[in-house]
Amino acid sequence: MTTLPPNAVEISRDTLEATARILGPESAAAQTLAEGARRESAGEIVVFFQADNRLFVGPRINVRA
Structure with missing residues (x-):
C-alpha cells in the first residue's frame, strides 16, 4: 500500500482524462485511469x-470530525 505524500491534492477524473487524451495511452495519466477502472470494477x-x-489512485475515505 502506498502512503500519499502530505502535499497530495485531489484531481478530477475530467482533468486526468483530458491529460490522457493529450499524452496518449501509455502515459501515467492513462495508466492511472486504468487502475482506477480496475478498482472500481x-x-x-x-x-x-x-x-x-x-x-x-486511492479509495474515497469519508472522515467525520
Missing part, C-alpha cells in the same frame, strides 16, 4: 491525487 469508490510529479 471490484466495487471500490476511488479518487485521484497528484503530488511530487506523480499520480495516485
Whole structure:
C-alpha cells in the first residue's frame, strides 16, 4: 500500500482524462485511469491525487470530525 505524500491534492477524473487524451495511452495519466477502472470494477469508490510529479489512485475515505 502506498502512503500519499502530505502535499497530495485531489484531481478530477475530467482533468486526468483530458491529460490522457493529450499524452496518449501509455502515459501515467492513462495508466492511472486504468487502475482506477480496475478498482472500481471490484466495487471500490476511488479518487485521484497528484503530488511530487506523480499520480495516485486511492479509495474515497469519508472522515467525520
